[in-house]
Amino acid sequence: MIDFTLSDHDQSILDRVREQALIARKYARHYDENEHEFPPDELPEAKDHPSVMKDLMQRGEGDCGIATLGMLISMGETWGDYSVRIRIPTGAGLGNAALSAAGTPEQKKRWAGLTLAMAITEPGCGSDPSQVQTTAVLDEATDEWVINGEKIFVTTGCRAQGVVLWATLDKSAGRAGIKSFLVEKETPGFVVAHKEKKLGIRSDDTAALVFTDCRVPRTNLLGGKEEIPKAGSGGFKGVMKTFNMTRPGVAAFGLGMAEAALDFTRGQLEEAGLDLGYGSGTASQSAVVDRFHRLEANFEAARLTILRAAWLSDQGQPNNMEASVCKAKGGSAVREITQGCIEILGPLGISREHLLEKWFRDVRITDIYEGTGEIQRMIIARTLFDYTRADLS
Amino acid sequence: MISFQLTEEQEVVREAMHDFAEQVVRPVARDADEESKLPEELLAQMHELGLIATQLPEAHGGGGEERSPVTLALVLEELAWGDAAVATAALAPAAFAFAVADAGTEEQKRELLPLFCGESFHAAALALVEPGPLFDPSALSTHAEAKGDTFVLSGAKSLVPLGDRASHFLVIAATGESRDAFVVPRDASGLTISEPEKNLGLKAVPTTTLELEAVEVPAEARLGGAGGSDVQRLVNAARVALATTMTGVSRAALDFCVPYAKDRRAFDQAIAQKQGVAFPMAEMHIETESQRWLAWKAASELERGIDCTRSAHLARGYAAEKSMWIADQGVQTLGGHGFIREHPVEMWYRNARTLSVLEGTLAL
Numbered sequence: 001m002i003d004f005t006l007s008d009h010d011q012s013i014l015d016r017v018r019e020q021a022l023i024a025r026k027y028a029r030h031y032d033e034n035e036h037e038f039p040p041d042e043l044p045e046a047k048d049h050p051s052v053m054k055d056l057m058q059r060g061e062g063d064c065g066i067a068t069l070g071m072l073i074s075m076g077e078t079w080g081d082y083s084v085r086i087r088i089p090t091g092a093g094l095g096n097a098a099l100s101a102a103g104t105p106e107q108k109k110r111w112a113g114l115t116l117a118m119a120i121t122e123p124g125c126g127s128d129p130s131q132v133q134t135t136a137v138l139d140e141a142t143d144e145w146v147i148n149g150e151k152i153f154v155t156t157g158c159r160a161q162g163v164v165l166w167a168t169l170d171k172s173a174g175r176a177g178i179k180s181f182l183v184e185k186e187t188p189g190f191v192v193a194h195k196e197k198k199l200g201i202r203s204d205d206t207a208a209l210v211f212t213d214c215r216v217p218r219t220n221l222l223g224g225k226e227e228i229p230k231a232g233s234g235g236f237k238g239v240m241k242t243f244n245m246t247r248p249g250v251a252a253f254g255l256g257m258a259e260a261a262l263d264f265t266r267g268q269l270e271e272a273g274l275d276l277g278y279g280s281g282t283a284s285q286s287a288v289v290d291r292f293h294r295l296e297a298n299f300e301a302a303r304l305t306i307l308r309a310a311w312l313s314d315q316g317q318p319n320n321m322e323a324s325v326c327k328a329k330g331g332s333a334v335r336e337i338t339q340g341c342i343e344i345l346g347p348l349g350i351s352r353e354h355l356l357e358k359w360f361r362d363v364r365i366t367d368i369y370e371g372t373g374e375i376q377r378m379i380i381a382r383t384l385f386d387y388t389r390a391d392l393s
Numbered sequence: 394m395i396s397f398q399l400t401e402e403q404e405v406v407r408e409a410m411h412d413f414a415e416q417v418v419r420p421v422a423r424d425a426d427e428e429s430k431l432p433e434e435l436l437a438q439m440h441e442l443g444l445i446a447t448q449l450p451e452a453h454g455g456g457g458e459e460r461s462p463v464t465l466a467l468v469l470e471e472l473a474w475g476d477a478a479v480a481t482a483a484l485a486p487a488a489f490a491f492a493v494a495d496a497g498t499e500e501q502k503r504e505l506l507p508l509f510c511g512e513s514f515h516a517a518a519l520a521l522v523e524p525g526p527l528f529d530p531s532a533l534s535t536h537a538e539a540k541g542d543t544f545v546l547s548g549a550k551s552l553v554p555l556g557d558r559a560s561h562f563l564v565i566a567a568t569g570e571s572r573d574a575f576v577v578p579r580d581a582s583g584l585t586i587s588e589p590e591k592n593l594g595l596k597a598v599p600t601t602t603l604e605l606e607a608v609e610v611p612a613e614a615r616l617g618g619a620g621g622s623d624v625q626r627l628v629n630a631a632r633v634a635l636a637t638t639m640t641g642v643s644r645a646a647l648d649f650c651v652p653y654a655k656d657r658r659a660f661d662q663a664i665a666q667k668q669g670v671a672f673p674m675a676e677m678h679i680e681t682e683s684q685r686w687l688a689w690k691a692a693s694e695l696e697r698g699i700d701c702t703r704s705a706h707l708a709r710g711y712a713a714e715k716s717m718w719i720a721d722q723g724v725q726t727l728g729g730h731g732f733i734r735e736h737p738v739e740m741w742y743r744n745a746r747t748l749s750v751l752e753g754t755l756a757l
Contacts, residue, residue, distance in 0.1 A: 003693060284529035300687060302683070304683065305679070305683060315398075380679065381671035384678055392668075
């Protein structure tokens with residue numbers, strides 16, 4: 001039955017998440033202005049605020065599915081700050097999502113507890129990952145893969161204990177030749193070159209990685225399938241499946257910050273004596289109230305597309321299209337919302353005394369990483385037209 | 394629990410309504426628009442489907458089914474996908490009947506509800522919108538003054554659907570600081586009903602202006618009797634209905650454009666293979682979905698008795714903006730053909746703009 005309400009259990013989890021997020025927010029400006037520092041694994045306040053993880057796993061009747069609740073929690077956390085958390089969880093990297101989607105049971109067990117980054121993008125290839133230049137060559141004598149190449153824009157690349165990277169076994173095989181490998185930190189030949197300096201999410205760990213004759217055990221190929229599938233047999237689609245949850249996830253990150261921007265703006269407008277009531281008609285509202293309502297509607301719409309994609313995942317139903325819909329919608333909405341809030345508040349919006357200007361910078365990545373808005377629209381259009389990559393690119 | 398799961402019954406209803414919209418509604422939509430005339434036979438057929446009567450209490454001749462605004466939203470999206478004018482006309486009496494069922498006194502229910510449960514389609518309508526540029530449902534110019542055992546209503550209402558035939562109107566008027574709904578029969582003294590208005594879109598729906606010059610109704614005509622009724626709930630229900638109607642129009646435009654863009658060729662390619670066409674269509678899909686979820690959320694709150702004033706307002710405003718944009722893209726996708734009345738997209742373009750200014754025509 002269609003329902004958008006939350007059980008008391010879920011609501012109490014989300015209330016606690018927001019409470020902890022507000023504490024994290026106190027540190028947000030510091031780590032924005034001190035980009036080279038990493039937020040601590042635990043804030044001093046953490047001892048008074050136990051993790052919600054245990055309650056999260058308890059799913060009773062009337063509670064949300066775990067993927068859906070996960071999205072709401074992500075929004076709640078980034079509502080506080082994108083990077084600072086009361087405690088940074090282990091095992092929450094994008095590489096962990098890949099491991100759980102594509103790893104064998106043994107691999108999942110072996111690397112349980114590690115925080116894993118995901119390395120796809122290279123200096124010469126971004127949106128089209130089939131152009132990956134990093135190579136993996138099997139050394140049959142030692143039963144090891146020898147990896148060579150460069151990866152950039154690797155989220156949590158500095159702090160993660162390992163990384164899942166895409167490398168090709170055979171460039172002539174195109175996308176079918178691409179496999180995922182897990183490389184642990186401290187592996188000889190694996191160097192974290194530097195942390196990037198960015199427009200937003202500054203304290204977030206975004207690294208460039210270099211692999212030079214980096215050797216990993218043969219069993220580090222994620223999923224274990226060494227053969228190259230025939231072109232068009234869907235092998236690459238398996239790799240891409242990871243995105244069906246990470247795309248809603250990053251959309252949720254952006255939405256949490258957009259919500260913070262809306263809450264701040266609402267507070268300022270109400271303090272200024274504006275009535276933001278919803279009962280009257282659009283035609284008789286002031287321009288600023290109408291503008292604010294439109295931003296709110298945009299937020300709610302984007303939020304619902306995320307919940308839709310996550311709910312499908314909870315049902316075990318395909319959500320490839322919906323993952324792209326919410327990523328595309330979220331990517332646009334967070335930009336429009338934070339830009340709009342600054343326009344409404346004027347000087348308050350751009351002052352670094354407040355966080356709105358930071359949210360405006362922080363959300364901008366939403367429409368770029370995990371597949372740009374254009375890529376999402378490409379996927380949506382291909383699905384609408386029942387087209388292949390050859391038909392529309 | 395957040396859930397997008399339709400019940401089995403809702404799935405069945407949605408599918409049946411889609412088939413009906415495709416096979417019965419869509420074929421008559423263009424003629425109805427051209428002739429500015431409701432397809433009477435179709436209205437009779439829709440009455441037989443029992444969209445309204447099944448949802449009214451058994452005691453008053455109805456089917457006694459538990460009414461679900463969510464199910465009605467699903468029905469309305471499908472019917473509006475077929476044709477928004479037909480959907481609006483067929484469900485306009487629901488705004489009146491459901492308001493009476495929800496908030497009426499026993500006497501009001503006894504007198505009025507059986508009208509909608511008879512052999513043939515019965516017209517009655519909500520009269521909320523007012524002429525003039527700054528319409529605000531929370532600040533109405535139409536007002537009702539208590540005078541002894543009666544109320545005296547003065548003002549004007551416009552875009553009242555089925556005004557050419559409605560037996561009763563539910564007139565929303567300001568009562569001092571508050572608002573109330575009043576049942577006004579067609580033959581009330583002082584009530585002047587205009588000829589059907591000539592509108593840009595939804596041309597098949599006869600809408601009229603009501604002039605109320607000191608129309609005197611008994612105190613019992615106030616919906617809910619002495620206690621009055623929750624007018625905001627009525628406004629909200631109307632806004633959700635409108636949002637879902639507009640979602641239907643959006644989806645119609647998208648569904649029409651997809652095969653067209655695959656079929657139409659330019660420069661040795663289907664135009665769908667060009668990003669300049671494909672990306673806006675992806676956006677049409679994104680925004681059709683977005684509209685629908687906003688409407689569902691508001692409808693679901695309405696169903697649960699949660700105050701949905703915010704959700705309904707946001708859903709209506711969002712759907713108005715996006716359905717207009719989608720219909721506009723629909724015309725652009727067809728190029729010159731989009732401008733020709735042989736294709737339906739120009740009609741949807743007019744209908745989308747028209748729907749965005751209708752408020753309180755339909756309700757769930």
